[in-house]
Amino acid sequence: MHFDLLFFAVAVPAVLFAGVSKGGFAGGGAFASTPILALVIAPGHAVGLMLPLLMMMDVATLKPYWGKWDGTAAKLLLIGALPGIALGAAIYHLTNPNVFKLLIGAISIGFVAFQMARSTGLLRLEGHGVGPRAGLVSGFGTGFTSFVANAGSPPAAVYLLLKGVTKTEYQATNVIVFWIVNLIKFIPFLSLGIATHQTLLADLMLAPVALIGAWLGVKAHHAVPEKVFFALTYVLLVATGGKLIWDALI
16 A cells, blocks of 8 residues: 555545535445545455544544344344354455456445335335345345445445334444444454554544544534435445446446
8 A cells, every 4th residue: 555646636525425424424435435545545444444544533423322232133233243254354354356356346335225115115125024034134234245345335224224223323322233243344354454553544644634524524414415425425436346346347
């Protein structure tokens, strides 16, 4: 990893965008930062670089939602996430960077398809009712996609919306689940070389950008229409995801 002009030209906007998403738009666009970074650094290092910054943003959201989560849902998602994280670690250990590019690209475009299907009414999930097995399966998907691309929200969202939790329970459960999942991921990230001395050094340099982004997100919450922000997010994800898939296949 080289801390040159190109790196900062891509990393600063990517981290700033993630901070704005976390601070003002419930984190829905924060995932876009990983595929953007993967355009200029190794995909695994892009995931490892973003993890501590996302953890820092997570801590900022813990206090307002403490104790307001659905305890049963959180436990099922976390139990299911453990083997998902283990599978992600195994795949990283056994595959080359092109596989990670392909996975991150596919998850990027899949994330957009999932969100658009929800927003247009093609996919209606709220309040259908589900059992514990669905929570474990969703947790597995959450752990796996979170490990390979910091993108665990869609599997968790499917379960929580089917379960019919309230808006506050939904947000609080996401906060506590992803805070713990990110903490669990950090040790294998270090052992597999996903998080390195270089990515941690980059985190130190980019931490102020992340905090500024979160502050801007709070300010932008009422000033910027949510549809405009997420439209930009989806364009970025499709463009970067498509580029990563192309690079992996050629």
